[in-house]
Amino acid sequence: MYVSGHILTSVLVAKLGAKSVNLGFGITAAIMIATSLIDADHLFYYYLDDGTASSFALHPLHRFWYLVVGTALVSTFVFKRARPYLIAVFMGLALHFMMDYVADRAQYDLLSLAVLDVVAYVVTLILVKFKRWSVVFLTASLIVPYGVNGFLLYGLDIAVDSSPIYHIATIIMLSVAALFARKALK
Numbered sequence: 522m523y524v525s526g527h528i529l530t531s532v533l534v535a536k537l538g539a540k541s542v543n544l545g546f547g548i549t550a551a552i553m554i555a556t557s558l559i560d561a562d563h564l565f566y567y568y569l570d571d572g573t574a575s576s577f578a579l580h581p582l583h584r585f586w587y588l589v590v591g592t593a594l595v596s597t598f599v600f601k602r603a604r605p606y607l608i609a610v611f612m613g614l615a616l617h618f619m620m621d622y623v624a625d626r627a628q629y630d631l632l633s634l635a636v637l638d639v640v641a642y643v644v645t646l647i648l649v650k651f652k653r654w655s656v657v658f659l660t661a662s663l664i665v666p667y668g669v670n671g672f673l674l675y676g677l678d679i680a681v682d683s684s685p686i687y688h689i690a691t692i693i694m695l696s697v698a699a700l701f702a703r704k705a706l707k
């Protein structure tokens with residue numbers, strides 16, 4: 522799945538799960554968005570991925586997703602004081618790989634993924650009751666990543682597998698989103 526989808530589904534699940542984790546909505550969303558920085562592993566073999574390759578077959582941390590998710594789960598039992606935060610990390614990683622699996626099944630068809638993103642966007646807007654900063658944050662999360670990648674692809678004519686720039690942009694966008702989520706989502 523692409524950046525918008527990861528951010529929006531993270532916020533959606535954070536909204537539904539924050540209370541049971543015993544954390545605020547904003548911090549849960551911020552942590553869950555930040556776990557998608559696992560996509561930094563795409564930097565290793567970016568030249569083999571035209572944007573439609575299966576992450577699970579190619580990218581190192583995605584290939585061993587069960588170790589990543591398993592480690593996060595075990596850590597929730599080991600580090601008791603940090604448990605709520607680690608549960609949010611576990612939820613974020615598990616959701617990330619689930620959404621990557623869905624995207625993979627959809628063969629990274631751009632229209633299918635965009636429809637999924639819009640559905641997550643609308644459902645989350647309803648759940649946050651259209652609060653102003655949440656609307657701004659979610660709308661930016663939906664539009665900006667597509668805008669950035671569209672500009673790289675059509676504006677600058679850079680093929681996805683010719684440059685690591687897409688993945689560097691992904692890391693930057695996820696970091697910014699995680700930083701803002703805590704303030705925007707209350």
Ligand SMILES: [Zn+2]
Pocket residue numbers: 522559560576583617621
């Ligand atoms: Zn991924």
